[in-house]
Amino acid sequence: MARINKGAEPPVYNRLAALRTDRGMTRRELADAVGVHYQTIGYLERGEYKPSLVMALRIAALFELPVEAVFSLHAFKPMSELLVAAAKSRGNK
Amino acid sequence: MMKEPFKSEDVLAKEAEHALYGEHAPWLRSHSTRRLLCVFCVVSLVAYAAAGFSDAPVISLIALLVFIATYIGLRVAVRKIVDLPDRYVDERMKMLRGDIYRWTHVGVAAMISAIMILHIVLSLMAKSGIAQTLSSEQWFDLMFVLLFASLALPNILLAWREREI
Numbered sequence: 581m582a583r584i585n586k587g588a589e590p591p592v593y594n595r596l597a598a599l600r601t602d603r604g605m606t607r608r609e610l611a612d613a614v615g616v617h618y619q620t621i622g623y624l625e626r627g628e629y630k631p632s633l634v635m636a637l638r639i640a641a642l643f644e645l646p647v648e649a650v651f652s653l654h655a656f657k658p659m660s661e662l663l664v665a666a667a668k669s670r671g672n673k
Numbered sequence: 674m675m676k677e678p679f680k681s682e683d684v685l686a687k688e689a690e691h692a693l694y695g696e697h698a699p700w701l702r703s704h705s706t707r708r709l710l711c712v713f714c715v716v717s718l719v720a721y722a723a724a725g726f727s728d729a730p731v732i733s734l735i736a737l738l739v740f741i742a743t744y745i746g747l748r749v750a751v752r753k754i755v756d757l758p759d760r761y762v763d764e765r766m767k768m769l770r771g772d773i774y775r776w777t778h779v780g781v782a783a784m785i786s787a788i789m790i791l792h793i794v795l796s797l798m799a800k801s802g803i804a805q806t807l808s809s810e811q812w813f814d815l816m817f818v819l820l821f822a823s824l825a826l827p828n829i830l831l832a833w834r835e836r837e838i
Contacts, residue, residue: 616763617693619837629765 594651597625599643614638689761692753701750707832714743714825725814747828755827777826
């Protein structure tokens, strides 16, 4: 029988703030679209609350992205780093 | 024919909307104000119990009025998250509420245990002639405090703990 993991739960990282700003949405608009209170979005963005699978899927669907592009168990690389890497790879082609 | 519920769904929906999204009295929701309300709530309950024991009806009444005012203030400050039906609160609030009620259960059990210990100690002391047992009025006051405390405790815990509400 599998035992409950007694260790501390790993943090869940997300790109919610960046994606929301990118789409020009307020916390309230995002909250209304997902069906939660606007303060829950604040808690999510600060990493103080881990969403349920349903909420994570709803948010990913709203941004039309796979769920792992929005939420991850590993820290996301900064956008600037990704942009530099993308620019470099374009330059190499 | 089905019996009408206590509150119609429309009234409840409006109340939930007002409580969760209303921008009235934002100063009441600041963390420092909420903590101050918690302190007033606890102090008023202690004062009510103390006044009951020392037979001071005016202080009892003042303490009761302060408690009622702070209790109403606390409910507004925590957006009635503690009392709203599940369908009006989101998953984070439900989780928060579960946590708060678990601690309230512990708190109320601790208060009942303390009252029982007090009763045992006073009975033993009364047998040895050191002290008197509580009168029925004093027991009534103590039970009243327990009732008020169990009503206020979820709001107090929520108001004290949460940074943003």
